[in-house]
Amino acid sequence: MSAGRFPWYNREGKPIEPFVIGIAGGSASGKTSVSKRIIKNLGVPWVVLLSMDSFYKSLTPEQIAAAYRNEHNFDHPNSFDYELLHQTLLNLKKGVKVEVPIYDFVTHSRLDKTKTVYGANVVIFEGIFALYDKQVRDLMDMKLFVDTDADVCLARRLKRDIAERGRDISGVLQQYHRFVKPAFDDHIHPTMRYADVIIPRGLDNTAAIDVISRHLSRQLNDRGVNLRIEIAGDAVSDKLPDNLLVLKPMPQLKALHTAIRDRTTSRHDFIFYAERLSRMVVERGLAELPFAEVNIETPTKSTYAGKTWARKVCSVSVVRAGATMEQGLRSVVKDIPIGKILIQTDPSTGEPQLHYCKLPADIKDRYVLISDAQIATGAAALMAIRVILDHDVPEDRIIFLTLIAAPLGVHTIANAFPAVRIVASEVDKELDEWLHIVPGFGNFGDRYFGTTDESYGTSDTNSDNGY
Amino acid sequence: MSTFTPPKQVVVLESTPELKSLMSIIRNKDTARGDFIFYSDRIIRFLVEEALNHLPFVSKTIETPTGFKYEGLAFQGKICGVSIMRAGEAMEQGLRDCCRSVRIGKILIQRDEETALPQLYYAKLPPDIGQRFVLLLDPMLATGGSANKAIEVLLSHGVEEDKILFVNLISAPEGITKMVEAYPKVKIICGEIDQGLDENKYIVPGIGDFGCRYFGTLDDA
Numbered sequence: 103m104s105a106g107r108f109p110w111y112n113r114e115g116k117p118i119e120p121f122v123i124g125i126a127g128g129s130a131s132g133k134t135s136v137s138k139r140i141i142k143n144l145g146v147p148w149v150v151l152l153s154m155d156s157f158y159k160s161l162t163p164e165q166i167a168a169a170y171r172n173e174h175n176f177d178h179p180n181s182f183d184y185e186l187l188h189q190t191l192l193n194l195k196k197g198v199k200v201e202v203p204i205y206d207f208v209t210h211s212r213l214d215k216t217k218t219v220y221g222a223n224v225v226i227f228e229g230i231f232a233l234y235d236k237q238v239r240d241l242m243d244m245k246l247f248v249d250t251d252a253d254v255c256l257a258r259r260l261k262r263d264i265a266e267r268g269r270d271i272s273g274v275l276q277q278y279h280r281f282v283k284p285a286f287d288d289h290i291h292p293t294m295r296y297a298d299v300i301i302p303r304g305l306d307n308t309a310a311i312d313v314i315s316r317h318l319s320r321q322l323n324d325r326g327v328n329l330r331i332e333i334a335g336d337a338v339s340d341k342l343p344d345n346l347l348v349l350k351p352m353p354q355l356k357a358l359h360t361a362i363r364d365r366t367t368s369r370h371d372f373i374f375y376a377e378r379l380s381r382m383v384v385e386r387g388l389a390e391l392p393f394a395e396v397n398i399e400t401p402t403k404s405t406y407a408g409k410t411w412a413r414k415v416c417s418v419s420v421v422r423a424g425a426t427m428e429q430g431l432r433s434v435v436k437d438i439p440i441g442k443i444l445i446q447t448d449p450s451t452g453e454p455q456l457h458y459c460k461l462p463a464d465i466k467d468r469y470v471l472i473s474d475a476q477i478a479t480g481a482a483a484l485m486a487i488r489v490i491l492d493h494d495v496p497e498d499r500i501i502f503l504t505l506i507a508a509p510l511g512v513h514t515i516a517n518a519f520p521a522v523r524i525v526a527s528e529v530d531k532e533l534d535e536w537l538h539i540v541p542g543f544g545n546f547g548d549r550y551f552g553t554t555d556e557s558y559g560t561s562d563t564n565s566d567n568g569y
Numbered sequence: 570m571s572t573f574t575p576p577k578q579v580v581v582l583e584s585t586p587e588l589k590s591l592m593s594i595i596r597n598k599d600t601a602r603g604d605f606i607f608y609s610d611r612i613i614r615f616l617v618e619e620a621l622n623h624l625p626f627v628s629k630t631i632e633t634p635t636g637f638k639y640e641g642l643a644f645q646g647k648i649c650g651v652s653i654m655r656a657g658e659a660m661e662q663g664l665r666d667c668c669r670s671v672r673i674g675k676i677l678i679q680r681d682e683e684t685a686l687p688q689l690y691y692a693k694l695p696p697d698i699g700q701r702f703v704l705l706l707d708p709m710l711a712t713g714g715s716a717n718k719a720i721e722v723l724l725s726h727g728v729e730e731d732k733i734l735f736v737n738l739i740s741a742p743e744g745i746t747k748m749v750e751a752y753p754k755v756k757i758i759c760g761e762i763d764q765g766l767d768e769n770k771y772i773v774p775g776i777g778d779f780g781c782r783y784f785g786t787l788d789d790a
């Protein structure tokens with residue numbers, strides 16, 4: 103099984119909402135264990151497990167003092183921040199990056215830092231009041247209630263609090279009688295009626311959990327779209343979209359293309375010419391950034407009416423082939439922050455899958471140059487752009503840099519994200535039956551990094567010609 | 570900025586906001602040397618890439634690893650660089666970045682104190698320079714005195730006039746006019762054309778002394 107994230111958006115590039123599961127139940131009823139078992143059964147990566155514990159309200163000094171005396175009621179519905187919880191789930195559902203608060207049980211307050219969560223195909227939210235708030239309930243696609251006998255819950259709670267949390271038996275029992283049991287009877291148990299499925303006996307009920315898991319798997323499969331194949335079936339219009347910016351076809355550019363496309367070109371030459379070409383594409387991309395007027399004084403004491411860059415920029419490489427443009431980027435913007443995205447094609451379905459994503463923290467304040475060596479069907483590009491959009495970067499601040507592009511892929515991107523600009527050094531004719539770009543340049547990453555058995559040329563015929 | 574209409578021998582880089590931004594950095598009197606070098610090098614790279622477009626190419630059809638034909642081009646003929654010392658040497662790396670192990674000749678021309686005419690002090694050129702295209706490198710074209718002297722030296726070494734490309738960052742109209750009158754077949758590749766020259770024959774608005782700023786030999790540096 104591949105660990106990549108399958109597309110979470112449709113062919114228009116719009117996100118498909120993740121499946122949200124709510125799991126409620128009494129304290130120590132086994133909600134977390136059930137959640138983990140479901141995740142294991144589903145076998146899909148990119149599942150986010152969200153705990154209600156993260157959404158405790160910070161306590162006042164008086165409440166903190168009471169908490170230390172075991173006199174604060176943590177089991178009351180009012181102890182939770184439903185507004186923040188709702189907003190967080192709503193954003194996860196929209197597919198955008200969220201900051202989940204971290205609640206510290208020692209100081210009984212929220213920490214300054216948060217946990218960044220991005221990219222969920224399935225969200226499992228568990229907690230005693232998971233089904234309590236209507237707004238929150240309305241975001242759920244499936245609601246479960248774990249119904250474990252009260253004595254089992256109490257036994258587990260005693261064991262956990264005494265063995266793992268170092269509490270004494272009388273304190274635990276006092277809290278149980280005073281808060282936990284009444285909260286369950288008055289507030290938690292009544293939410294059972296909102297559940298779609300009730301799981302008696304919790305984790306021990308493997309039959310029920312398996313049935314639920316299988317149902318979920320089917321639902322997820324129904325939602326998954328076979329993007330790449332769908333795209334490949336499109337008829338391509340002859341007119342290239344306006345958001346495509348192709349380098350001016352000068353003889354030098356053509357000669358560079360001749361060198362990198364030639365199968366007999368040695369790796370040594372391939373790298374050299376690929377980098378020259380990359381640098382041209384990078385420079386063209388940078389020219390798309392906004393500029394401001396500026397008057398400067400020259401050493402001759404005269405004024406020059408110039409320009410300056412108006413916005414910050416960063417780049418994001420689509421690993422592996424896109425990372426070959428990093429040298430070109432650093433050569434022109436010395437300290438450019440560079441994010442990385444790893445997208446692999448699943449060999450069985452031909453679909454792109456997101457495996458890794460690490461982006462500059464302030465990416466939403468920057469223009470973003472996404473780099474990849476080629477755009478074939480546009481499936482990987484669509485995924486890369488979707489990731490950047492999900493990190494709050496406006497569409498018109500994204501510039502996609504590529505060495506070659508096929509018309510199909512360019513149309514796919516323009517159709518989904520018309521404000522994204524694409525810079526290509528040449529546009530190729532078409533894709534062959536295996537969806538490879540032709541005439542193309544073969545596997546760019548393999549040729550650049552030297553990871554192919556296929557021996558391309560070894561002659562440096564192009565190098566130093568006439569120099 | 571300049572109302573001067575350059576003659577057909579001159580190729581000026583497209584005046585994009587980006588080029589203007591780079592020029593704004595290197596023209597600024599307060600720019601630190603590290604940045605001056607970095608951004609000059611970026612403009613030089615543009616100039617070299619543009620200059621290489623004006624060399625002859627022949628059609629070349631190649632086969633790609635996907636087994637398809639690609640109708641391409643290949644560079645034809647031999648080239649070399651010749652830098653006019655000292656400032657022209659700042660452009661050598663840009664040329665080498667595009668043309669690995671390119672041969673580079675050097676010419677030193679100084680102004681004669683008595684006659685005020687440019688005088689050749691030193692020339693070391695590739696022996697077969699007569700068979701090559703020559704990229705003549707000098708960042709500033711002011712009066713055109715030393716550049717014309719350099720062209721004269723190249724011609725005396727057998728270089729054909731129409732095989733000389735003069736590559737520079739900033740030109741004054743006076744220099745262009747003088748060069749085109751004397752050597753009409755020389756092609757000039759230029760970053761920007763400025764207003765003209767001041768009483769000290771410096772280009773305005775200009776850049777100051779390019780060589781001193783690039784190599785760090787200004788008194789107030």
